[in-house]
Amino acid sequence: MKKLLAVIISLLAICGLLAFSANRLIASDSGGSNGNKVLNLYNWGDYIDPNLIQKFQQQTGYHVNIETFDSNEAMFTKIKQGGTSYDLTVPSDYMIEKMRAAHLLLPLDKSRLSGLSNNDPRLMNLAFDPHNRYSIPYFWGTLGIIYNDQIVKPGSLKHWQQLWSPKYRNQIMLVDSARDILGFALASNGDSMNTTNLHQLTDAKNKLNQLSPNVKAIVADEIKMYMAENEAGIAVDWSGEASEMMANNSHLHYVVPSEGSNLWFDNLVIPKTAKHFDAIYAFLNFMMQPKNAAQNAKYVGYATPNQRAKALLPKRISGDRQFYPDAKTMSHLQIYQNLSPELVGQYNDLYLEFKMHHR
Amino acid sequence: MTQRHFTSWTYYVPYGLWVGLFVIAPVGLIIYQSFLDLHHHFTLANYQAYFESGTYLMMTVNSIWWAFLITLFTLLISYPAAYYIHQLKHRQLWLLLTILPTWINLLLKAYAFIGIFSQAGVVNQFLSLFGIGPQQILFTNFSFVFVATYIQIPFMILPIYNALDDLSGSYINASHDLGATNWQTFSKVVWPLTLPGVKAGVQAVFIPSLSLFMLTRLIGGNKVITLGTAIEEHFLTTMNWGMGSTIGVVLIVAMVLIMIITGERRQDRGRVR
Numbered sequence: 001m002k003k004l005l006a007v008i009i010s011l012l013a014i015c016g017l018l019a020f021s022a023n024r025l026i027a028s029d030s031g032g033s034n035g036n037k038v039l040n041l042y043n044w045g046d047y048i049d050p051n052l053i054q055k056f057q058q059q060t061g062y063h064v065n066i067e068t069f070d071s072n073e074a075m076f077t078k079i080k081q082g083g084t085s086y087d088l089t090v091p092s093d094y095m096i097e098k099m100r101a102a103h104l105l106l107p108l109d110k111s112r113l114s115g116l117s118n119n120d121p122r123l124m125n126l127a128f129d130p131h132n133r134y135s136i137p138y139f140w141g142t143l144g145i146i147y148n149d150q151i152v153k154p155g156s157l158k159h160w161q162q163l164w165s166p167k168y169r170n171q172i173m174l175v176d177s178a179r180d181i182l183g184f185a186l187a188s189n190g191d192s193m194n195t196t197n198l199h200q201l202t203d204a205k206n207k208l209n210q211l212s213p214n215v216k217a218i219v220a221d222e223i224k225m226y227m228a229e230n231e232a233g234i235a236v237d238w239s240g241e242a243s244e245m246m247a248n249n250s251h252l253h254y255v256v257p258s259e260g261s262n263l264w265f266d267n268l269v270i271p272k273t274a275k276h277f278d279a280i281y282a283f284l285n286f287m288m289q290p291k292n293a294a295q296n297a298k299y300v301g302y303a304t305p306n307q308r309a310k311a312l313l314p315k316r317i318s319g320d321r322q323f324y325p326d327a328k329t330m331s332h333l334q335i336y337q338n339l340s341p342e343l344v345g346q347y348n349d350l351y352l353e354f355k356m357h358h359r
Numbered sequence: 360m361t362q363r364h365f366t367s368w369t370y371y372v373p374y375g376l377w378v379g380l381f382v383i384a385p386v387g388l389i390i391y392q393s394f395l396d397l398h399h400h401f402t403l404a405n406y407q408a409y410f411e412s413g414t415y416l417m418m419t420v421n422s423i424w425w426a427f428l429i430t431l432f433t434l435l436i437s438y439p440a441a442y443y444i445h446q447l448k449h450r451q452l453w454l455l456l457t458i459l460p461t462w463i464n465l466l467l468k469a470y471a472f473i474g475i476f477s478q479a480g481v482v483n484q485f486l487s488l489f490g491i492g493p494q495q496i497l498f499t500n501f502s503f504v505f506v507a508t509y510i511q512i513p514f515m516i517l518p519i520y521n522a523l524d525d526l527s528g529s530y531i532n533a534s535h536d537l538g539a540t541n542w543q544t545f546s547k548v549v550w551p552l553t554l555p556g557v558k559a560g561v562q563a564v565f566i567p568s569l570s571l572f573m574l575t576r577l578i579g580g581n582k583v584i585t586l587g588t589a590i591e592e593h594f595l596t597t598m599n600w601g602m603g604s605t606i607g608v609v610l611i612v613a614m615v616l617i618m619i620i621t622g623e624r625r626q627d628r629g630r631v632r
Contacts, residue, residue, distance in 0.1 A: 003368060010372060073595060178596060217498040217580025231478050341397045341598065348597045353414050355584050
């Protein structure tokens with residue numbers, strides 16, 4: 001009995017110690033070594049030009065702390081659990097919807113923002129954030145096909161349906177993402193990429209099963225390396241990844257099928273953990289200045305939503321149909337909606353079945 | 360309670376805390392999670408879904424099959440290797456060299472193999488010299504088993520080596536003196552006496568092999584799907600921790616079964632370092 005008591009007491013003592021030190025840590029964090037002259041940015045890895053951070057710090061005197069994440073879900077979990085003091089973060093479209101529903105976002109104070117009108121109106125006021133109450137577009141892009149012109153005749157590959165052609169046997173690499181892979185199968189059937197119809201989803205999965213002989217591998221980030229090294233002739237991946245591949249291999253081309261594909265956004269939002277509001281608005285306004293947005297777009301290689309920044313970019317970037325698709329293609333692009341957890345489960349179960357089938 | 364009595368059990372406090380916090384509590388949490396659905400209500404539906412779904416059962420069979428193959432090849436390579444290392448002059452040095460690869464991060468080793476097996480890799484350059492390249496080596500079942508076996512070999516060699524070390528040379532001499540052939544000496548004396556080492560090695564290799572998920576993607580290109588793939592997906596993408604935990608519980612049960620099957624007679628057979 002005494003043993004038990006002692007164990008319980010020592011456990012409690014350890015818990016107490018941990019709680020105390022955690023409290024101290026949080027207190028010292030928010031107090032900040034630099035007082036209120038800091039900005040805590042929670043961003044994707046390598047997703048901002050470091051020179052811009054330097055410039056911002058010199059201009060305004062705020063010190064920018066950057067922490068990075070590698071998936072929307074990881075970012076969501078960390079902010080939801082609390083104990084952090086991030087001032088700004090960069091979720092994708094459907095995640096903004098989800099964070100909004102979970103009351104994790106603070107609305108923007110529009111009176112403190114300047115330069116909102118620099119943004120392309122087609123990329124504002126979208127369903128995931130009506131009237132941009134919570135978010136400002138940071139970068140945007142698409143899902144498409146990357147091909148190597150040594151294997152595929154340039155200009156001949158334009159539609160999802162062509163991926164099923166027997167001549168591409170064991171040539172295609174897919175990015176390991178349930179939503180995107182089922183999404184392009186749905187688009188090739190003319191169905192919505194946000195479908196909640198189980199029939200359409202099952203059809204898409206069966207169609208993917210038929211693609212199996214053409215699929216060389218389903219991989220993640222490594223796809224960039226493989227495509228740059230000519231390991232495969234064709235890949236299905238996002239435009240941002242494509243631009244990185246193309247920088248390393250001049251034989252690669254990117255195409256967004258005109259019948260429809262995914263349009264995605266990464267937007268700046270203020271999570272409810274934010275504390276340094278002067279710094280936040282200084283930073284948002286700084287990033288919306290056309291010159292700075294253009295410099296960032298050149299560094300990151302994604303498409304900028306800032307029209308005036310786009311005008312400042314060299315013609316070879318801003319005139320590039322691969323990354324700034326024409327109006328007709330744009331009108332067929334679909335943004336992912338936040339699906340219910342059950343439906344996310346459905347998508348992933350079907351995707352798992354496709355993976356099992358693929359061998 | 361005497362002073363001595365008091366100090367003797369306090370020695371167990373750190374150990375007890377460790378086991379409690381890092382072994383029993385996580386396993387308890389996983390079992391608890393496995394009974395929760397997406398909305399954190401108590402349910403048995405996860406287990407029902409697991410055992411009714413052809414996909415998960417197929418995946419379980421796959422996992423066991425691949426883990427079996429990896430263990431088999433690891434054993435086939437490791438036993439002779441341990442045997443010969445044990446007979447060498449500088450055996451400690453050779454043993455050190457075989458263990459050396461475990462000091463390198465698993466992910467780095469996987470990436471190294473991508474470089475070796477890819478279309479422009481060393482193996483294909485070599486094959487091209489004879490006009491039979493480039494061949495598709497990456498993303499095949501062969502490359503997956505090869506790399507997994509390579510990674511697991513040190514964990515098999517060590518316990519077998521120790522078992523051979525514990526085996527007194529006089530048994531072998533006695534066996535030869537009594538007229539046994541080399542093969543008889545091996546099959547009737549050496550093998551049975553080193554079996555505990557083999558069992559320990561099988562445990563150390565088979566159990567982690569059940570849930571390899573990094574290699575299935577990096578080397579296998581997701582052409583090999585194991586339960587690890589599904590767990591990763593449920594925890595990171597679908598956020599269905601209940602289902603992920605259910606698969607985790609199945610794996611834990613499988614591990615306990617393996618321990619029971621391979622470990623039953625270890626107590627009688629003496630120590631295995």
